[in-house]
Amino acid sequence: MDLLASRDIAVQGISPAYLSTLLHMHREEEFDGLFHLTHQEEETLFFLCNGEIKLAFTRTGAHWQPVTGAAQDSLLQRIGGDLRIFPCPSTALRLIRLYLENLQEIAVEETNCPSERLLPWIENAFQEHGQGLVCFRGHPRQGLILTYPDARNTVDIAGWNAQSCHTGQMVFNMLRHAQTPFHLTYHPLRTESDAWKEYLLTRAFQNFVQMLFLRFRTLAGQAMTGHVSEQLNILCQRQRWKLEFREGVLFHAHFFRSSQEAEQVYQKLFAALLKSMGTVIGEAFVRQSMQETQKRLAEKERSLLSPLIGNLLQIKLSLEVA
Amino acid sequence: MPGNSRPTLLWNAALIAAGAIFVSYGVIFFFPPKGEWKAVSTDLFFMVAAIWSTVTAALLWHVYRPDPGPRRIWFSFAVALGLWCLAEAIWTLQNVLSGPPGLGIADIFWVSGYLFFGIAFYAQYKLLLIPPKWLSRAVFAAILLLSLALSFSFAFLLARSRGETLNLENWLAAFYPVGDLAIGAGALYIAYLFRGGMFSRPWLGMLLFAIADSLYAWVNLSQVEYLLESGSLTLYVADSLYLSAYLAVGLACFMQWLILRYGFFYATKS
Numbered sequence: 001m002d003l004l005a006s007r008d009i010a011v012q013g014i015s016p017a018y019l020s021t022l023l024h025m026h027r028e029e030e031f032d033g034l035f036h037l038t039h040q041e042e043e044t045l046f047f048l049c050n051g052e053i054k055l056a057f058t059r060t061g062a063h064w065q066p067v068t069g070a071a072q073d074s075l076l077q078r079i080g081g082d083l084r085i086f087p088c089p090s091t092a093l094r095l096i097r098l099y100l101e102n103l104q105e106i107a108v109e110e111t112n113c114p115s116e117r118l119l120p121w122i123e124n125a126f127q128e129h130g131q132g133l134v135c136f137r138g139h140p141r142q143g144l145i146l147t148y149p150d151a152r153n154t155v156d157i158a159g160w161n162a163q164s165c166h167t168g169q170m171v172f173n174m175l176r177h178a179q180t181p182f183h184l185t186y187h188p189l190r191t192e193s194d195a196w197k198e199y200l201l202t203r204a205f206q207n208f209v210q211m212l213f214l215r216f217r218t219l220a221g222q223a224m225t226g227h228v229s230e231q232l233n234i235l236c237q238r239q240r241w242k243l244e245f246r247e248g249v250l251f252h253a254h255f256f257r258s259s260q261e262a263e264q265v266y267q268k269l270f271a272a273l274l275k276s277m278g279t280v281i282g283e284a285f286v287r288q289s290m291q292e293t294q295k296r297l298a299e300k301e302r303s304l305l306s307p308l309i310g311n312l313l314q315i316k317l318s319l320e321v322a
Numbered sequence: 323m324p325g326n327s328r329p330t331l332l333w334n335a336a337l338i339a340a341g342a343i344f345v346s347y348g349v350i351f352f353f354p355p356k357g358e359w360k361a362v363s364t365d366l367f368f369m370v371a372a373i374w375s376t377v378t379a380a381l382l383w384h385v386y387r388p389d390p391g392p393r394r395i396w397f398s399f400a401v402a403l404g405l406w407c408l409a410e411a412i413w414t415l416q417n418v419l420s421g422p423p424g425l426g427i428a429d430i431f432w433v434s435g436y437l438f439f440g441i442a443f444y445a446q447y448k449l450l451l452i453p454p455k456w457l458s459r460a461v462f463a464a465i466l467l468l469s470l471a472l473s474f475s476f477a478f479l480l481a482r483s484r485g486e487t488l489n490l491e492n493w494l495a496a497f498y499p500v501g502d503l504a505i506g507a508g509a510l511y512i513a514y515l516f517r518g519g520m521f522s523r524p525w526l527g528m529l530l531f532a533i534a535d536s537l538y539a540w541v542n543l544s545q546v547e548y549l550l551e552s553g554s555l556t557l558y559v560a561d562s563l564y565l566s567a568y569l570a571v572g573l574a575c576f577m578q579w580l581i582l583r584y585g586f587f588y589a590t591k592s
Binding site for chain 2: 035217218219220222223224227230233278279280281282283284285
């Protein structure tokens with residue numbers, strides 16, 4: 001299924017030099033989204049951008065392979081073709097990466113699914129094949145839905161048409177009222193993939209931060225929460241992370257190249273959280289709150305975050321032993 | 323924000339003023355003015371310091387209005403300091419008019435102040451540890467009953483040692499150290515939980531009150547004359563501790579207010 005069939009071609013027969021210029025221009029504008037290049041020799045390329053090119057994928061047969069480093073530079077120098085430009089938020093980028101890394105297998109397919117049967121179909125596929133990614137294509141909208149069996153039983157969704165890309169509940173509402181049937185494919189997730197690890201890690205971090213700030217807000221109040229958020233924003237701006245804290249609520253617009261990169265960033269943010277909140281309520285109490293928050297996370301999320309918070313909490317333990 | 327000049331200026335001014343009050347008090351204590359001003363001069367320092375701490379606690383309560391948890395704490399805290407401030411004013415007035423007063427109206431405000439500090443501690447304890455309702459109520463009732471039982475026992479012992487029957491004066495003389503003990507223990511506990519954070523500072527100030535009051539209680543109960551003489555070093559230590567407790571609570575509340583109002587105006591390590 002062509003992921004960007006609903007998007008118009010922006011530039012036909014683009015040369016490598018012009019492509020390079022276009023990429024440079026978009027980097028200057030802090031572009032978030034996707035470049036999709038169809039080469040004359042049926043070779044297709046995806047560039048996932050979040051300010052700069054974060055990841056590139058090329059198709060070999062039915063599979064998508066990440067292209068990195070020198071191979072990516074060499075492709076950019078020699079490849080031209082038809083270009084589609086697709087601005088989209090980091091949530092959509094994350095789903096697209098999951099899709100590209102999990103496309104090998106299609107568990108179930110439905111070619112003519114009316115809108116009222118869409119949700120039951122997803123539910124059914126989830127029950128039969130476990131966690132997975134649904135790719136839907138209708139007219140004029142297409143997109144991706146990730147089923148996520150956590151305690152809150154939430155799902156992540158991104159949908160787009162020729163003009164725009166949306167995420168969240170709004171897309172569901174649009175799908176519910178769609179007049180035309182959908183073409184659906186269900187792709188089971190490879191839980192060992194790095195895209196999935198990064199996705200889970202980001203989700204865990206967001207949940208953790210939300211809970212920790214909720215606790216902090218009850219103790220220190222709204223204004224102090226705002227000031228701590230400002231402190232964290234200074235760090236994020238300095239490091240050019242597309243993360244913003246607004247009165248303790250995290251707006252996550254950063255797309256990571258890999259789960260390791262995400263781990264490094266989150267580890268630094270945990271340390272900054274400890275420092276900023278510690279200035280107000282004392283680092284010992286922040287550590288205690290972090291431990292309590294960790295316990296309230298789902299087990300998968302807890303196991304991902306533990307190594308990152310572990311160092312911060314171990315300082316306390318070693319001090320207590322001493 | 324680091325580099326914000328207005329709060330830095332205000333903070334430096336507050337620090338200098340507090341330092342000046344503390345040093346001047348020492349000078350006046352050891353070199354008191356002659357005549358009528360002798361009694362009032364030292365008392366005025368306590369009045370100014372009490373007003374300062376009350377105003378800063380009230381400012382803190384005002385800025386915490388949208389937050390139910392902190393609002394409850396700082397409301398009770400400000401009311402308690404306000405009651406003590408009134409008590410200081412009444413005591414000063416009586417002292418100027420007719421010499422050091424005995425049991426009187428000022429004590430009503432001092433005792434009520436303890437009650438409101440108790441409420442502030444209770445609110446902070448609930449917010450910090452989120453205990454089940456029954457447990458928090460049980461803890462509050464236990465501390466109240468223990469304080470009453472201890473104060474009555476001490477009062478009884480005191481009355482017996484003086485060859486008197488148990489009366490209000492004896493009970494008050496026993497209540498103040500017990501109240502201070504309760505406040506000191508509570509302040510120490512909360513300051514320990516918040517250790518290293520700016521939220522521990524007002525409670526550390528309260529701990530100073532407890533130490534100063536314990537010193538007063540010891541001096542009064544011991545009835546050793548050279549300790550009670552005006553100009554004695556022990557009295558100066560107790561007085562200056564008491565004064566610094568007001569100043570420290572005021573500074574801690576003021577710092578918190580400045581940060582709430584202007585953000586982190588001093589550079590923090592990150």
